[in-house]
Amino acid sequence: MQSEEKPPFDTPFAWIGGEEKIRALVDRFYDLMDLEPRYAALRAAHGSTLDNARERLFWFLCGWLGGPQHYTDRFGHPRLRMRHMPFAIGIQERDQWLACMDQAMGEVGVDEALRERLGNSFFQTADWMRNVGA
Structure with missing residues (x-):
């Protein structure tokens, strides 16, 4: 059994490049959601403006x-599932969120090893957030 290689940085925050890179990632994520027809169901779930969502995701991801x-300094514990309950999140929304985030990570140049790790973590969280469908 091989041991997993130690990441090159102490935290994913340092590995990704800090706040500047997270801001670029979040901005690209929401820009793609607004621009790409394949993310239409995801975009529809966000209401008329993405400004509030941009800030909160940036704060949360940091x-x-x-x-x-x-995020926790402003709002306390994230309570992600509870805070997302008013929104219908099914397999389609989960998959669009994951695809949009993966595309954004690729376009802003997130390191491939980190991108894979984050993709796995994002999947677990996004799947747990589903509140409609099987």
Whole structure:
């Protein structure tokens, strides 16, 4: 059995490149959601503006990746599932979120090894967030 190679940085936050890179990732994610027809169901779930979602995802990802706790400093524990319950999240929305985030990670140049790790973590979280369908 091979042991997993140690990541090159102490935190995913440092590995991705800090707040500047997370901001670029979040901005590209929401830009793609707005531009790409294949993310239409995901975009429809976000209402008329993406400004609030952009800020909250940026704040959340900074802390989740091991950086500054902007989200919890403002709102306390993320309680992701509870906060997303008002929105219908099924397999289609999950898959579109994951595809959009993966495309954004690729386009902003997230390291491939980190991209794979984050993709796995994002899948677990996004799948847990589903609240409609089987």
